[in-house]
Amino acid sequence: MSNPLNQLSNSPSQISTENSIEINNPENENIEKINSNSNTNLEIINEKIRFKKTTNWKEIQTTGEIPLVTNYHTSAVINNYMWVFGGFQRGHGTRDLSCLNLNTFEWREIKYNTFLEKTRRNANIGWPSARYHHACTVANNNLFIFGGLDGKKYYNDLWKFDPETEGFEKLSDNIGPCGRDCHSLVNYKNKLYVFGGVQDKNKLLNDLWEYNLETNEWVELNPLGEKPCPRHFHTGVVIGSFMYVFGGSNGQVRLNDHFIYEFETNTWISIANSKGKIPQTRRNHTAVVKDEKIYICAGYGKAPLNDLYVYNTDTNYWSLIKDEPTFSPRHYHTSVIWENKMILFGGWNGRQLQDLHVYSIQEKPLIIEKNVIKNDMKTLFEKQEDCDINITAKDGFIGAHLCIIQARLNNWNEIKNRGDEEIAITFENYFANQPLSTIKILMIFIYTDEIELEKLTQNQIIDLIVISSNIGLSRLKAICENHIISSISKENVIDILLFAEKIKSKTLHSVCLSFVSKNKEVISEHGTSLTKLSQETLIELFKTTTSNSPIEIPEIEVPKSTFFQNLSALQSEIDSHNAIEVAICAHKAILMAHSKSFGQEIFSEQNGPEIYADKTQRSVYALRALVKFLYSGRIDHIQSNPEIALELLGAVSDYELSTYELENVCSNIVKRSVNLNNTLFILERSYETNSVDLKNYLIRFLLNHKQQVFNLPSFSSVSNVSLLHEVIKELISRIN
Incomplete structure (x- = not known):
């Protein structure tokens, strides 16, 4: 075939590891751990340390005729224009239509009275009545609007908008799905699909209807599989031959469940095994699609939200995007995709919002989010199989794999030649003066790029800072230093200052001085310990405690x-x-x-x-x-x-x-x-x-x-x- x-x-050639020490957590040494709950410490960190916050969000100042109603509306992109229709104002819907040029961000209002005057003789050519909570989608470069609500009237009419003529045509009315609002509408292969919503206030729906744009016929589908429960205020988007439905409300509670409708098999599938950070329950959110990924933005949880999640449909994995948002929490807004940007417009948070924000979606290679590869690498190290080098520690030795060491410490050849030229320093004996427990932690980081700082003692973290500095693991060094900074207390600040002197860390040095300046009683409480400090540090300490000027603290940015x-x-x-x-x-x-x-x-x-x-x-x-x-x-x-x-x-x-x-x-x-x-x-x-x-x-x-x-x-x-x-x-x- x-x-x-x-x-x-x-x-x-494999080295026997029969006598290797098993990988277990070492017994806790009798060392006082750093107090990480100091309120004074939090004040210092929040006031003094300013980490750079980067964001891909940007607020855009638009011009022209900005829409008067910007909540409960719909938005869609055709070519380089965003079309906004309807919305809610003073207890009623509107029938306003506005157009935003996405190249210039200039608004223009389309006057429906002028259009109706030109086309009053054609019964099918007209303009949708005022409404809100309707739904829209794009097919064949036309905008389609279905349903909605105006006060007490639920609509089930379907309209087509042609951006070339800037006019509407009614395709159906009083046939097909019952009148509804808060539903979803999508397009797949020249057919429109309406799912869910609410009819007559309290009757929630989970029916699925198909409208054929070629035959102009409605058909109610009877899918196989597990249907989503009746809901409204959910989202529906299409990727490939699948419709993804997320969240909403069942009238009693908000939802964060996730379903797929397979167009080609007429089957509902419940996604119950998603991984990652799943969004909290919500309604009135938005969902857009870019590169097989779904972006869920804001909505209403226990209060209005301003978060952004991405769902990778290929890996079934959720991630919270940590970019600092430029917009306030909201719901009843709209989001659309244009090129590689998500555009958020309007909404409600106790008042109507008219702002517009753009999120630039970064092109990233598709990487398996779950740590399956890292977990496999950790297991390889823990099993101690096929090791080709043995690393000697102060109280034992442990096996490793040279290829992984070479990959993660690509400057090892330079590092091992830093010492006395007459002494051949190799990786196997480089850590001979370090405890085995610390070397195990180091190796787990080399094999996985991960470390569980909360399980470590102060001495182990300090040892790791020294080791990582010596062998060029700048990421590990920064992670450990940030942990030390976030854990400074009155009890350990002088010890950390002594350590900062020893390793010549300007950042730790500055943070400790700043802490002492805010807590001058430390000097009297640690009188004997101060004698161990260098003359230069003592002078700086004296200046700090007698000055009201803030100390500039350099940032510790953790390398990616x-x-x-x-x-x-x-x-x-x-x-x-x-x-x-x-x-x-x-x-x-x-x-x-x-x-x-x-x-x-x-x-x-x-x-x-x-x-x-x-x-x-x-x-x-x-x-x-x-x-x-x-x-x-x-x-x-x-x-x-x-x-x-x-x-x-x-x-x-x-x-x-x-x-x-x-x-x-x-x-x-x-x-x-x-x-x-x-x-x-x-x-x-x-x-x-x-x-x-x-x-x-x-x-x-x-x-x-x-x-x-x-x-x-x-x-x-x-x-x-x-x-x-x-x-x-x-x-x-x-x-x-």
């Missing part, structure tokens, strides 16, 4: 994580010397971290760095993609290649890779490529991958299009008996 996916893709970049650069370096077209170079230890069978079975017999494609039964393209993922967490390079995604699903199954996210991403990429011509081919291949999610979707797709699929010539050539049995079983289940 030819490959129907082709049309869619452009692809191209380079964990994945370090590993990716390591793999790129070794593979750059590879001249074998059917192979890719990698490090056995790193592959072993993710799958023992993967690491042991696929290397060449010479145990070199080459992985041969024919030995893995995968194409070299898929092999490269998999290795790149295991080193860097990146999968953006396969987003437009469903064939490689399908191969990676097979690799996840073959090698039992512990990464749900990779499987989810690849499954979604393949789903987006499914059509009538390749359904059977992909379905047969899905049995090789053990991807239940993909297989079930394909069976639902097949049965929803059964007449077309069963008549395909390729259907008679299906050789997988198990596949046919499952299709028949599902078909019988649907009939029953």
